[in-house]
Amino acid sequence: MKRAFLGEFEEVVLLTVAVLDESAYGVTVTQEIEQKTGRAVGFSTVHTTLQRLEEKGYLSSKMSGATAERGGRRKRFFSVTAAGRKALVDVKSIREQLWDALPPQTLQLMGG
Amino acid sequence: MKPPQLADRLLQVFCAPHRLEEVLGDLHEEFAYQVRRVGERRARWRYWWDVLGFLKPPAGWPFAVRRKPDHYVSTSILNPTMLGNYLKISLRNLWRNRLSSVISTVGLSVGLASGLTIFLLVNWLFSFDRYHTKADRTYWIVTDIRHDNLVPSDATPRPLGDVLRRDYPFVETAVRLELAFRKIIGTPDGKGGLAKKFEESRNIGFVEPQFFEVFDVKWAKGNPKTALTAPNTVVLSERYARKYFDDADPIGRTLRFDNQTNLTVTGLIKNPPSNTKLPLEVLVSYATLPGLTGDSHFLQQWGGPNTLCFVALREGASAAQLARAFAAIRRKYLAAPEAKRFDFRALPLSDLNHNPQYGGHAPRPILYALIIVGLFLVMAACINFINVATARAIKRSKEVGVRKAIGSTRGQLIGQFLTETTLVVLAAVGLALLLTQLNLPLLNTALAKLNADLSVLDVFRPGSLLWFSGLVLGVILLAGFYPSVVLSQFNPVAALRGRMTTQQVGGVSVRRGLVVGQFFITQLFVIGAIVVTRQVRHMQQADLGFNKESVLTVPVPTTNPGQQQTLREQLAQIPGVEQVALAGDPPASYRRPPVPFTYDRHPEPEKFPVTVKTGDKDYVSLFKLKLIAGRNFQTNDSTNNEALVNQAMISQLGLHSPGEILGKRLAVFGSDKTVVGVVSDFQVGKLHGRIPPTALLNRPADFAMAALKLTPATLTTTVQAVEDVWNQQFPQSVFRAAFVDDLVNEFYLTERILLGLIQVFSLVAILMGCLGVYGLVAFMAESKTKEIGVRKVLGATSAQLLWLFGREFGKLVLLGFLVAAPLGWWLMNTWLQGYEYRIELSWWIFALAALLTAGITLLTVSYESVKAALTNPVKSLRSE
Numbered sequence: 004m005k006r007a008f009l010g011e012f013e014e015v016v017l018l019t020v021a022v023l024d025e026s027a028y029g030v031t032v033t034q035e036i037e038q039k040t041g042r043a044v045g046f047s048t049v050h051t052t053l054q055r056l057e058e059k060g061y062l063s064s065k066m067s068g069a070t071a072e073r074g075g076r077r078k079r080f081f082s083v084t085a086a087g088r089k090a091l092v093d094v095k096s097i098r099e100q101l102w103d104a105l106p107p108q109t110l111q112l113m114g115g
Numbered sequence: 116m117k118p119p120q121l122a123d124r125l126l127q128v129f130c131a132p133h134r135l136e137e138v139l140g141d142l143h144e145e146f147a148y149q150v151r152r153v154g155e156r157r158a159r160w161r162y163w164w165d166v167l168g169f170l171k172p173p174a175g176w177p178f179a180v181r182r183k184p185d186h187y188v189s190t191s192i193l194n195p196t197m198l199g200n201y202l203k204i205s206l207r208n209l210w211r212n213r214l215s216s217v218i219s220t221v222g223l224s225v226g227l228a229s230g231l232t233i234f235l236l237v238n239w240l241f242s243f244d245r246y247h248t249k250a251d252r253t254y255w256i257v258t259d260i261r262h263d264n265l266v267p268s269d270a271t272p273r274p275l276g277d278v279l280r281r282d283y284p285f286v287e288t289a290v291r292l293e294l295a296f297r298k299i300i301g302t303p304d305g306k307g308g309l310a311k312k313f314e315e316s317r318n319i320g321f322v323e324p325q326f327f328e329v330f331d332v333k334w335a336k337g338n339p340k341t342a343l344t345a346p347n348t349v350v351l352s353e354r355y356a357r358k359y360f361d362d363a364d365p366i367g368r369t370l371r372f373d374n375q376t377n378l379t380v381t382g383l384i385k386n387p388p389s390n391t392k393l394p395l396e397v398l399v400s401y402a403t404l405p406g407l408t409g410d411s412h413f414l415q416q417w418g419g420p421n422t423l424c425f426v427a428l429r430e431g432a433s434a435a436q437l438a439r440a441f442a443a444i445r446r447k448y449l450a451a452p453e454a455k456r457f458d459f460r461a462l463p464l465s466d467l468n469h470n471p472q473y474g475g476h477a478p479r480p481i482l483y484a485l486i487i488v489g490l491f492l493v494m495a496a497c498i499n500f501i502n503v504a505t506a507r508a509i510k511r512s513k514e515v516g517v518r519k520a521i522g523s524t525r526g527q528l529i530g531q532f533l534t535e536t537t538l539v540v541l542a543a544v545g546l547a548l549l550l551t552q553l554n555l556p557l558l559n560t561a562l563a564k565l566n567a568d569l570s571v572l573d574v575f576r577p578g579s580l581l582w583f584s585g586l587v588l589g590v591i592l593l594a595g596f597y598p599s600v601v602l603s604q605f606n607p608v609a610a611l612r613g614r615m616t617t618q619q620v621g622g623v624s625v626r627r628g629l630v631v632g633q634f635f636i637t638q639l640f641v642i643g644a645i646v647v648t649r650q651v652r653h654m655q656q657a658d659l660g661f662n663k664e665s666v667l668t669v670p671v672p673t674t675n676p677g678q679q680q681t682l683r684e685q686l687a688q689i690p691g692v693e694q695v696a697l698a699g700d701p702p703a704s705y706r707r708p709p710v711p712f713t714y715d716r717h718p719e720p721e722k723f724p725v726t727v728k729t730g731d732k733d734y735v736s737l738f739k740l741k742l743i744a745g746r747n748f749q750t751n752d753s754t755n756n757e758a759l760v761n762q763a764m765i766s767q768l769g770l771h772s773p774g775e776i777l778g779k780r781l782a783v784f785g786s787d788k789t790v791v792g793v794v795s796d797f798q799v800g801k802l803h804g805r806i807p808p809t810a811l812l813n814r815p816a817d818f819a820m821a822a823l824k825l826t827p828a829t830l831t832t833t834v835q836a837v838e839d840v841w842n843q844q845f846p847q848s849v850f851r852a853a854f855v856d857d858l859v860n861e862f863y864l865t866e867r868i869l870l871g872l873i874q875v876f877s878l879v880a881i882l883m884g885c886l887g888v889y890g891l892v893a894f895m896a897e898s899k900t901k902e903i904g905v906r907k908v909l910g911a912t913s914a915q916l917l918w919l920f921g922r923e924f925g926k927l928v929l930l931g932f933l934v935a936a937p938l939g940w941w942l943m944n945t946w947l948q949g950y951e952y953r954i955e956l957s958w959w960i961f962a963l964a965a966l967l968t969a970g971i972t973l974l975t976v977s978y979e980s981v982k983a984a985l986t987n988p989v990k991s992l993r994s995e
Contacts, residue, residue: 076140
């Protein structure tokens with residue numbers, strides 16, 4: 004089976020979109036990542052990543068109706084596609100396999 | 116609280132269009148949030164930082180946010196389908212507005228044709244003698260002779276060319292040549308007479324064999340190296356060979372030169388092109404010259420500048436080396452007085468046609484002025500086109516609105532309108548080429564003296580193609596760019612709601628400015644035409660100081676005094692001939708260089724030279740010169756050495772009254788004369804300069820013509836009788852009769868050509884102005900329909916409505932006049948400074964120009980505006 008490849012930041016963004024569920028768009032995704040990970044992310048980085056994930060087919064997007072704020076500009080809402088969910092599950096299962104394969108004494112050393 | 120606008124602009128440029136909205140939206144939302152969180156200043160910083168992040172190219176990509184074609188991206192304007200569409204729509208549009216398309220095309224083509232004619236002429240005049248392979252390193256040696264003032268001469272002392280060639284290695288080769296005037300060339304009939312005889316001037320000359328090394332001459336037959344080495348040999352052009360020998364092979368045949376010597380034809384060259392100042396067609400070997408004069412030292416005399424000299428330098432040699440050589444040559448070869456007075460100069464070969472003081476026909480400033488005139492005419496045509504096109508724009512505002520709503524980009528709209536312009540311009544160029552070709556024969560005839568053979572095909576030569584395509588491209592851009600920019604910038608909403616008004620269709624000020632520009636050009640031309648017309652008429656009617664009516668001149672082909680007197684007696688017996696005088700030339704003639712002289716007992720020659728006219732006792736009375744002191748020559752006997760002088764001589768010598776000079780000595784041409792009379796000033800040449808000090812001598816050796824005063828009533832029969840008598844007397848020579856007033860009129864050839872040109876061009880400018888004004892007023896009338904309707908309903912009279920239009924155009928004419936009058940005054944004043952006899956630039960000339968323009972404009976405006984003013988307001992107000 005061809006396995007999906009996800010970069011680390013891509014994974015974070017994809018997960019965040021999944022977390023935010025219906026309300027994932029540029030601003031919320033950025034703020035969510037900043038709050039949850041405590042790391043400063045560039046606006047442009049998030050946007051390009053979102054776009055790349057959509058090209059890979061993990062995200063789908065649709066434009067909202069006109070908004071009253073932000074000069075009447077519309078928002079692009081993202082949602083995770085079936086392929087996206089599968090990719091996330093794949094990544095998670097790989098991680099779990101790796102964690103499981105970890106010898107117990109090493110796990111203890113790491114404070115786990 | 117707004118985010119930095121500059122950053123937004125930047126993003127608009129770099130961000131993919133289909134992503135712009137959401138990105139901008141997100142940024143603005145984030146900005147508002149950050150302002151609340153960290154304050155405006157830091158939020159702005161962050162905003163900039165974020166925007167710059169979008170400009171940073173992601174790995175492997177040259178641009179930020181990837182540009183991905185989406186469903187809404189426009190087709191490229193260069194897409195073949197789009198190009199086809201532009202063409203189709205353009206043709207339909209042009210066809211729908213047939214009348215205005217034709218007006219635009221005709222206006223543009225008339226302007227272009229005038230410009231093209233001028234540019235062709237200038238191009239030709241600039242091309243003179245540039246086609247020779249060595250043209251860029253060939254120099255023309257001239258001699259400036261220092262008297263009180265500088266007398267320029269286009270020739271050099273005879274040995275100079277030879278010395279340069281022999282002694283200076285940086286000279287590759289040099290050629291000496293002497294042009295001959297009025298020589299009789301005949302074909303011997305084998306019985307001592309001539310089968311055919313022709314009088315040749317200008318295209319006959321004595322040249323060294325090096326001529327063919329310096330200049331590019333195409334040979335048909337013969338060897339260029341050896342053809343002209345021996346004396347009494349001649350090379351003919353194909354045209355002249357046919358003239359003398361018909362179709363027979365000319366090589367080896369004999370020609371009789373001026374009844375002096377026989378020449379053997381040793382070569383045949385192709386006819387010279389029209390753009391050379393040395394269009395020699397009968398090239399006699401230079402070695403023939405000493406034999407003709409009977410003086411074997413003839414070629415070694417450094418006395419005066421007699422021979423033209425052209426030098427081709429080796430590659431890399433400079434004109435400065437020539438200048439140093441001249442200094443050395445002056446010291447070595449010239450006697451002390453000449454060394455001081457002769458100043459040799461090397462002029463580039465390309466100057467040959469542009470130096471009026473050395474006989475050039477086309478001074479550079481005149482050519483540049485012509486180019487400017489041509490550009491003015493083309494510009495006037497473009498302005499015209501722009502006016503009509505922008506005026507029409509309002510009709511197309513709906514089309515533009517629909518196109519924009521459907522999704523046309525501005526670039527596509529500009530493309531659409533430029534296509535239309537290009538079609539019109541190309542049609543106009545075609546028409547202009549046709550018009551030019553029809554005009555050129557006229558110009559060629561006017562310039563027959565210069566052998567002009569302009570053809571519209573010259574445009575397609577490699578050198579000309581450059582400026583021609585530049586011109587066409589320039590016109591397309593100039594004429595098409597502004598209208599298309601104006602049209603494409605309409606706001607679709609306003610356009611579709613039909614709210615376009617005159618005010619919105621491209622700045623009214625721009626169009627007003629253009630019309631003012633056009634009025635300016637028109638009035639400048641009208642002022643020019645009036646002034647030149649008046650000046651030429653003034654010169655033709657000016658008092659020349661002598662009588663030129665019904666005076667015929669015929670040549671005197673002998674210097675033998677006995678034969679001269681016989682001719683005079685025979686001519687005097689012809690009924691209808693009232694009086695005969697023998698002379699060198701008429702009072703006014705192409706000026707011969709003045710000569711130095713000594714006055715009274717002065718030890719040194721005077722500081723100024725004297726212009727010499729020769730004539731006998733009857734010269735004064737025949738030409739009705741006024742004697743103001745002393746007496747005329749007493750007899751026709753020249754041995755008593757008498758001389759007459761003019762008033763200018765008296766004043767230049769500083770004498771108080773004409774009587775003082777009587778009886779004084781005048782040494783000129785190496786012999787002493789006694790001044791016996793003073794005549795009032797008469798014109799001795801063109802009416803350009805002051806009348807110079809002049810002396811009238813009785814020198815039979817100089818007599819070249821007989822002047823005959825004829826009875827006006829029987830002119831033609833008398834001329835015939837004169838010809839018969841003359842031919843009996845001189846069977847070996849060619850009879851040529853000319854009336855003095857015709858000769859004098861020839862002086863104004865340049866002015867008459869100028870007059871013709873400026874009259875034609877002012878007509879063209881007026882015509883184009885009319886077309887432009889008509890286009891504009893038609894448009895104004897249309898856009899003011901409602902306004903006029905409302906005004907009529909409110910009680911305005913027709914006169915008041917007409918004033919609506921009159922006021923507008925009156926203002927524009929006045930503005931144009933305010934610019935044209937001072938410039939016209941300055942230009943015309945500068946031009947008139949070149950004439951000693953000139954008209955005054957009085958105010959009425961300018962008033963007339965303004966009135967004329969205003970009148971013509973009024974006529975053009977009146978039709979459309981009267982129509983608009985008379986329309987029933989019910990009609991104009993009803994339609995919505």
